[in-house]
Amino acid sequence: MERQELIDTIKEKRSFLCVGLDTDINRIPEEFLQHDNPMLAFNKAIIDITSPYCVAYKPNTAFYEQYGSEGWKTLEQTLEYIPNGIMKIADAKRGDIGNTSRQYAKAFFDNLNADALTIAPYMGRDSVQPFMEWKEKWTVLLAVTSNEGSADFQQQQLKTEELLYEKVVKTAMNWSDSEKLMFVVGATAGEHIRRVREMAPDNFFLVPGVGAQGGSLSDVATKGMTADCNLLVNASRSIIYAKNSANFEDAVRSACEKLQREMEQLLSARGVI
Amino acid sequence: MERQELIDTIKEKRSFLCVGLDTDINRIPEEFLQHDNPMLAFNKAIIDITSPYCVAYKPNTAFYEQYGSEGWKTLEQTLEYIPNGIMKIADAKRGDIGNTSRQYAKAFFDNLNADALTIAPYMGRDSVQPFMEWKEKWTVLLAVTSNEGSADFQQQQLKTEELLYEKVVKTAMNWSDSEKLMFVVGATAGEHIRRVREMAPDNFFLVPGVGAQGGSLSDVATKGMTADCNLLVNASRSIIYAKNSANFEDAVRSACEKLQREMEQLLSARGVI
Numbered sequence: 093m094e095r096q097e098l099i100d101t102i103k104e105k106r107s108f109l110c111v112g113l114d115t116d117i118n119r120i121p122e123e124f125l126q127h128d129n130p131m132l133a134f135n136k137a138i139i140d141i142t143s144p145y146c147v148a149y150k151p152n153t154a155f156y157e158q159y160g161s162e163g164w165k166t167l168e169q170t171l172e173y174i175p176n177g178i179m180k181i182a183d184a185k186r187g188d189i190g191n192t193s194r195q196y197a198k199a200f201f202d203n204l205n206a207d208a209l210t211i212a213p214y215m216g217r218d219s220v221q222p223f224m225e226w227k228e229k230w231t232v233l234l235a236v237t238s239n240e241g242s243a244d245f246q247q248q249q250l251k252t253e254e255l256l257y258e259k260v261v262k263t264a265m266n267w268s269d270s271e272k273l274m275f276v277v278g279a280t281a282g283e284h285i286r287r288v289r290e291m292a293p294d295n296f297f298l299v300p301g302v303g304a305q306g307g308s309l310s311d312v313a314t315k316g317m318t319a320d321c322n323l324l325v326n327a328s329r330s331i332i333y334a335k336n337s338a339n340f341e342d343a344v345r346s347a348c349e350k351l352q353r354e355m356e357q358l359l360s361a362r363g364v365i
Numbered sequence: 366m367e368r369q370e371l372i373d374t375i376k377e378k379r380s381f382l383c384v385g386l387d388t389d390i391n392r393i394p395e396e397f398l399q400h401d402n403p404m405l406a407f408n409k410a411i412i413d414i415t416s417p418y419c420v421a422y423k424p425n426t427a428f429y430e431q432y433g434s435e436g437w438k439t440l441e442q443t444l445e446y447i448p449n450g451i452m453k454i455a456d457a458k459r460g461d462i463g464n465t466s467r468q469y470a471k472a473f474f475d476n477l478n479a480d481a482l483t484i485a486p487y488m489g490r491d492s493v494q495p496f497m498e499w500k501e502k503w504t505v506l507l508a509v510t511s512n513e514g515s516a517d518f519q520q521q522q523l524k525t526e527e528l529l530y531e532k533v534v535k536t537a538m539n540w541s542d543s544e545k546l547m548f549v550v551g552a553t554a555g556e557h558i559r560r561v562r563e564m565a566p567d568n569f570f571l572v573p574g575v576g577a578q579g580g581s582l583s584d585v586a587t588k589g590m591t592a593d594c595n596l597l598v599n600a601s602r603s604i605i606y607a608k609n610s611a612n613f614e615d616a617v618r619s620a621c622e623k624l625q626r627e628m629e630q631l632l633s634a635r636g637v638i
Contacts, residue, residue, distance in 0.1 A: 114465070154461060154468035160441055160476045165434035187485065188427060188458055189512040189578075192387070195427035203433045212460065212485045214507055216514020234487055239462040241489020244536060249524040256518065256529065263517060305462075 093179050093207040094228055095271050098296070101147045101177060102321045103365050106356040109348070110148035110181065110298065112328025113138065113170060114155050119333050121340045131156075131163075135170045138332050141344045145352040148179035148324050150298075171204050179324075181232065181298065182206040187215050193222040201229045208232050210276060210298070213260045217267060224268045230296075231273055235261050235288055238278025238301030247284070257284065261291045270294040277316065279307020279325070285315035296322050303330030309351070313358040321364045327351060366452050366480040367501055368544050371569070374420045374450060375594045376638050379629040382621070383421035383454065383571065385601025386411065386443060387428050392606050394613045404429075404436075408443045411605050414617045418625040421452035421597050423571075444477050452597075454505065454571065455479040460488050466495040474502045481505050483549060483571070486533045490540065497541045503569075504546050508534050508561055511551025511574030520557070530557065534564045543567040550589065552580020552598070558588035569595050576603030582624070586631040594637045600624060 102108050113135055120134045127133035139149065156167035171180050182204060186196045200209045201223075208230035211220055223231040235257045236246055246257040254262070261275060270292075277288050279301035288297065297316050301307035302325055309325060316323050327347075334347035359365045375381050386408055393407045400406035412422065424443055429436035444453050455477060459469045473482045474496075481503035484493055496504040509519055509530045519530040527535070534548060543565075550561050552574035561570065570589050574580035575598050582598060589596055600620075607620035632638045 116468075152461065152465055152468075154459070154465045154472065157437075157472035158468045158476060160472070161434045161438035163472075164430075164437040168433055183461075185459065185461055185485070185488075186427070188425065188456075189510070192425055192427045195389075195425075195431045199427065199430035199433070199436075203431060212458070212487050214485050214487045214518060215458075215510050215512060216517030216519070218512050218514040219510075220514075237462070237488050237492075239488060239491050241491040241493075244489030245487060245529065245533060246489070248529070248532060251522040251524055251526075253524075256521070259521060260518060 095296070098147065098179060099320050102359070105145070105147055106359060106365055107145055107147055107352045108321050108323045108325055108355055108359070109146040109351055110150050110324045110326040111138065111142045111146045111331055111348070112183070112300070112326050113149055113151035113332070114328045115332065116155060123340070129166060132166050132169050136173055138344060139173055141341055142331065142348045143175055143178060145348040146178065148181055149174050150181040150183050150326055152183040168204060171206060179208060180206045181208040181210070183210045185210050185212045185234065187212040187219045189215070190218040190222055193219050197223050197226055201226045208274065210234065213264065217263070220264065221267055224272060229272065231268065232298050233260070233264050233273065233275055235275040236277050236281040236284045238280045238305050238307060242278065242281070258287065258291065261288055265292060270296070274298050276300065279309070279312050280305060283315070285312060289316050289318070293318065294320070294322065296324060299323060299325045303327045309354055310358060313362065317358065317362050317364070319362070319364060321359060325355070368569075371420065371452060372593050375632070378418070378420055379632060379638055380418055380420055380625045381594050381596045381598055381628055381632070382419040382624055383423050383597045383599040384411065384415045384419045384604055384621070385456070385573070385599050386422055386424035386605070387601040388605065389428060396613070402439060405439050405442050409446055411617060412446055414614055415604065415621045416448055416451060418621040419451065421454055422447050423454040423456050423599055425456040441477060444479060452481060453479045454481040454483070456483045458483050458485045458507065460485040460492045462488070463491040463495055466492050470496045470499055474499045481547065483507065486537065490536070493537065494540055497545060502545065504541065505571050506533070506537050506546065506548055508548040509550050509554040509557045511553045511578050511580060515551065515554070531560065531564065534561055538565060543569070547571050549573065552582070552585050553578060556588075558585060562589050562591070566591065567593070567595065569597060572596060572598045576600045582627055583631060586635065590631065590635050590637070592635070592637060594632060598628070
């Protein structure tokens with residue numbers, strides 16, 4: 093998917109919502125358990141309900157891999173079911189030596205036909221660049237994540253005074269451009285969101301951590317939104333396991349609508365729409 | 366697998382060889398292409414030939430994932446085929462927020478029944494610790510990798526004067542013990558091998574980079590071997606695509622035997638056997 097198409101979709105849908113498909117069979121409504129493949133049936137229902145309100149879906153591969161080849165099949169079928177025009181982000185956090193990263197790129201960009209893939213930066217340039225060889229496919233590099241452990245290494249100060257994640261962002265900016273390089277910046281990262289935006293003025297951020305993890309949507313928009321938006325804010329558990337109504341469909345739809353309305357206001361306030 | 370069992374196997378087989386099952390369908394001998402599943406047939410042949418000489422197998426998940434659910438099935442069948450008593454290391458370089466890392470642990474430790482899993486440290490403590498909750502299962506944390514990109518971040522100096530990988534090793538040593546924590550230390554890492562050994566005197570190292578990547582086995586042994594060995598040295602391409610004989614079986618066997626004999630000498634010189 094091209095950058096301009098993503099920006100156009102955001103403006104059209106008045107939303108920068110990414111729905112995380114972190115499907116846990118122990119948490120889905122009982123009505124789905126009668127299906128041959130409850131995870132797939134649930135995902136299809138979620139996609140049917142949420143697709144008017146979101147611009148991206150992000151299945152996390154862990155939730156599928158735990159069921160082995162059957163789970164991987166469900167991942168394939170889920171990605172196939174996502175309507176055209178909505179970005180498919182495989183949240184897989186891969187990265188390996190060059191030759192091996194190229195196999196991962198084939199797995200996700202060719203075989204699964206994902207538009208984007210999350211990548212861990214620890215192994216450096218030759219572990220990341222192979223993903224950038226694919227046209228109209230996105231490398232979504234971990235910068236500052238939304239979890240507590242982000243402080244352990246990502247926020248360590250280097251001898252040059254920069255923090256590690258700053259070095260990661262600055263270095264990766266030399267490897268590609270805003271047409272195919274995004275950064276993962278946690279909604280819980282506070283001032284670090286602003287810092288990454290200074291370093292990467294035109295790059296999309298994929299922002300987890302709103303909702304169940306406690307990050308604030310308006311804070312993210314204040315610190316990270318540009319005139320082209322350049323944000324994808326992910327919500328998983330707060331949407332797919334929404335419990336604000338006795339009816340599953342209503343609960344999911346209203347959780348999604350609420351976020352979309354907030355996003356519309358933020359887009360409007362920033363002059364994106 | 367318990368640490369003592371691994372050490373006993375090393376002494377008994379006079380080998381600390383790990384065979385990397387990075388199977389590339391474009392590089393396997395033509396005779397396998399007639400099988401329904403050429404990758405699986407090739408892996409079974411490799412395991413049959415090499416199992417007397419090695420103490421571990423390490424399939425890299427990228428090579429299987431590129432074929433989607435079918436490839437994952439091949440990974441399952443390959444791991445099932447590995448004889449008892451030989452360690453199964455899934456080289457997957459996973460790591461995610463805590464709840465998600467737990468799903469990965471289920472995928473690899475429960476569903477695939479791997480003994481060990483490689484993990485990337487960038488996301489910190491709560492991304493790594495869930496893997497340590499499983500009994501007799503190993504977390505193999507990336508410290509200094511064998512690729513060029515290792516210099517980009519891993520070898521950056523922190524304000525405290527330590528290099529990033531030193532901080533990673535030192536921090537992770539507080540999370541678990543040598544019964545279930547290994548480190549990935551590249552054969553090409555030179556003096557850094559010695560440095561990790563100083564910090565982690567009893568931990569196993571999984572060492573890639575001998576063979577096709579240019580690392581030296583004797584150098585690794587000098588810098589990293591302990592009285593209990595505590596090394597697993599991986600070779601993939603130099604064994605499974607060995608071309609030192611016109612006959613596939615002979616070529617693989619002799620490449621494997623040669624490494625085992627070198628390892629036997631090094632174990633003997635160090636007094637392990």
